[in-house]
Amino acid sequence: MIKLRQVSKFYDPDVVALNRLSLHITPGEFVSIVGQSGTGKTTLIKLLTAEEKADEGQMIIGGWDISDIHPADIPILRRQIGIIFQDFKLLPNKTVYENVAFALQVCGIGSKQINSLVDSMLKVVGLEGKHHRYPWQLSGGEKQRVSIARAMIHRPKILFADEPTGNLDVLNTREIIDLLLKINQFGTTVVLVSHDREIINSLRKRVITMDAGAVVNDQKVGRYIL
């Protein structure tokens, strides 16, 4: 599903964000990536979502070599993956419904189909009856649910979650992690970047530990070790 071979990223000749990083994630896995700040976790997600380009190495997602992806192909890649962020990244002037529907509208899907898909997705994430609310009318947990609904609306094979619980309280954090587990159970590969030791330890899933832009530890049923 995701294959990285000797991938490097330099911000300056002296600043190495990723250093010959290699990893392999198989379909349906739930992988947590941990590490201290500045170890290259977010850079890794940015490369995998084509927000930035790698300077060296090869990156393959679902059989597609995106190492040197053409700018015109980036939207196509992003329609096949889901991404959620710590700061939710919702469109402030769109309602809950519109934020989720937007991911389908950009693909040119018809309004009727969008209606039914969005309705059922909002049910799945527990936001029934909140269709017409704007992001500023929602709690942090609700915003992250909208973000998850938007990321999952086109049923991607992979979901990247970059610190999705960083802005949430304990209760909401648990709920969001449960939602990610549920998504994983349905077959979606989940790549979770997190600092939350308790959450990582409770998952009992694969944990990749990064340091200085490289993988220093990779355990099938891992723990947060730093």
Add this chain to the structure above:
Amino acid sequence: MISFFRMIKFAAQHFFRNFGLSVVSIIILLLALVSVNIFLGFNYVADRAIQTVQDKIDLSLYFYQGIEESEIAHVQEYLNSLSTVKSTELLSADQVLENFKTKHQANPDMLRSLTEVGDNPFGAMLILKVNSMDDYNTIINSLDSDVFNKLIEKRSYDNHETAIRKLESIASNVEIALLAFTLLFIFISMLIIYNTVKVMIYNHREEIQIMKLVGASNRFIRWPFVIEGMFAVLFSVALTILIVYPFLLKFLQMYFADLNVDVLSYFQANFYFIFGGQLLGALLLNMFSSSIAVGRYLNR
């Protein structure tokens, strides 16, 4: 087709949901457009004022007493055939005398001098209007021959030559100044519109990034912003018409009534050219500015 309608829908949503920002954009566009129209109005007034002064200056040819009507008619015919001559008016010796009496009716000394002379001391007179002040010299020169000098006693232009030259120089300076100001004004308006669009897009830079992350193509992100800008242009041009017509033009009309300048008619006669041109110009400028401004964030 779905995408096209969606882009318009997104633009409309954006426009009305960011109403504060939209109003600011409209006001800035409105100020620029109203300024352009005020300038156009004054431009027209200045132009008409110069034209009016030019029209008031004519060239009078005084014929010797007793010149045959047929000879005068021959001169008139010749002058009418010149492309530089706008019109000619012939006054007979009797009409010239009547005009003299009317003009000096409050001056008994002048009237008495007429009685002393006895007969009508005046010859016929030909009044010429020319197309441009530059043409006076050409006409005078064309009349400077033995044939005409035998018939024409005096040319009134001689007395006004300095004044006409001065007016000519003022008129040409005013024209250059108006052209320079118009170009400057258009340039400033273009800068204002360009920067307004840039600020508007800058406020949406994070949204553009989010749209990209969700998989929107550049076209799908760019066009709603461009269309949103078009809405602002349409509103501002409509408001400009509503403001310019009832208030500014009527004000100009009243203020320059003495000059016999009809600004309102000028705007009415050139309505599509003036406002259509402004609409088209502002739309093109807006499309250009928003494409560049959005593109800046799309390529990041």
